[in-house]
Amino acid sequence: IAGITQAPTSQILAAGRRMTLRCTQDMRHNAMYWYRQDLGLGLRLIHYSNTAGTTGKGEVPDGYSVSRANTDDFPLTLASAVPSQTSVYFCASSRNGPAGTDTQYFGPGTRLTVL
């Protein structure tokens, strides 16, 4: 059982390019989340999905979009990357949502640098 996988592990991206970060879980969790983690700041929620077919905006959604076509996958897309989106991105899942009600399990993260 892999838990949660993310791809790529790291990426350097030119500003203005489109990028999709992939996240897959095999725990049959209903809820999934995308966070960014920046030095000196707490994890900040970008988007979430409480169940397949639904998504919601978190604290910092601008410049990002998500989809949840099935239970397992929750890709995060940067339509036109900007340097301020340089960060470590974590995908997480929990048996149920909303975000605060269940223990969250995190993927290994994607380190993204936008130049």
Next chain:
Amino acid sequence: GQNIDQPTEMTATEGAIVQINCTYQTSGFNGLFWYQQHAGEAPTFLSYNVLDGLEEKGRFSSFLSRSKGYSYLLLKELQMKDSASYLCAVIDSNYQLIWGAGTKLIIKP
């Protein structure tokens, strides 16, 4: 606004005890999590408190006082592998999870 305060960094000695504090001001309270995050890795769940008092789990214990908006994580018999960041997160009245910036714990031999 909502705020969670933790010390930025702490240093302790192998074999000793350390207490990491977390104070919070949030719109409501529905529980508090502690996560551990080793450098370059994902956060992993340590504990969950929703009622006042101490929850013990092996070498780690977590305490909550809702009236004081305060929690601490107590680590006993420190080992080098305990060097990590410890993240405090609070569930607010909207069941949103509010994260602190984390406390980096450095263990010295």
